[in-house]
Amino acid sequence: MSILAEPMGSLLKLVYDLIGNYGISIIIFTIIVKMILLPLTIKQTKSMKNMQEIQPKVKALQEKYKNDKEKLNTKMMELYKEHNVNPLGGCLPLLVQFPIIIGLFTALREPWNYVFSMSQEAYELMDTSFLWLPNLSEPDTWILPITAAALTYFSSKTMSAGKEVQQTQKMMTYFFPVLIFVMGSDAIGVGFPAGLTLYWVINSGAQIIQQVIINKPSLPMKGDSN
Structure with missing residues (x-):
């Protein structure tokens, strides 16, 4: 993971x-990474x-070709070509982002190793407060994990708004926020460092804003009667 986390x-x-x-550095850092990944996010959406x-x-x-798989595959390819759709188009950008996300998580989970290289600065940061948090190297019990879970839920809803959603996607809409809370809180779960949960809060909030903007219908041009 160090290969991914060090950059x-x-x-x-x-x-x-x-x-x-x-704390503010994590917020700005998250926004920078989100902007870098924006073209891939737009393409995926x-x-x-x-x-x-x-x-x-x-x-x-x-339904029409359920008994003829070969004919079905041919017709499906023709349909994709007609509508200029790549069935893997939504997966490839996600695969590109995955190593970056893993690197981010690893670096924020162990900032003393990957950000500050076990320097004196790293130890001093462990005693530096941010907002209500005594420090960002220790987990937060309720506020950040609950916020992260809520924003993860709303992020999933904005991505599926107005679409025919598969049952698996519906389950993930509810399961993933619970998982995020369990990972972020030390009350009942893993208790990741608050800095990592803070990253997830900002990332999910930015994702919601991105999706609202991307999903917003284009305004008709002036003089367009349709």
């Missing part, structure tokens, strides 16, 4: 050197939208 830790350290506050739009036609083909 992310270096970026966070760069932000910290400019800001001088670890558009691909998911396109796939959802042709789902009625996909189901019609599956």
Whole structure:
């Protein structure tokens, strides 16, 4: 994991050197990473939208050619080509982001290793408060984990708003926020460092804003009567 975590830790350290506050640095760092990944997020969202739009036609083909798999595959490829849809378009951007996300999580989970390299600065930060938190290296019991879980839920809802959602996706909409709370809180769960939970809060909040903007219908051009 160090191969993935070290670049992310270096970026966070760069932000910290400019800001001088670890909590605010995590917030700015999260926004920077979110902006870097924005083109991939837009591509993934558009691909998911396109796939959802042709789902009625996909189901019609599956019903019509349910006894002829070869013919079904041919017709499906023709449908994808006709609508300029890549069935893997929604997965590939996610696969590219996955190593980055793993690196981020690892660096924020062990900032003394990947951000501050066990320096004196790292030990001093462990005793530095941020908002209501005594320090960001220890887990928060309620506020951050609950906020992270709630924003994760709303983020999932904005991604599936107005779409025909599969049962598995519906289950994940409720399961994933619970998992985030359990991972973030030391009351009943793993108790990840508050700095990592703070990252998830900002990331989920930014994701909601991105999805609202991306899903917003384009305004009709002036003079367009349709």
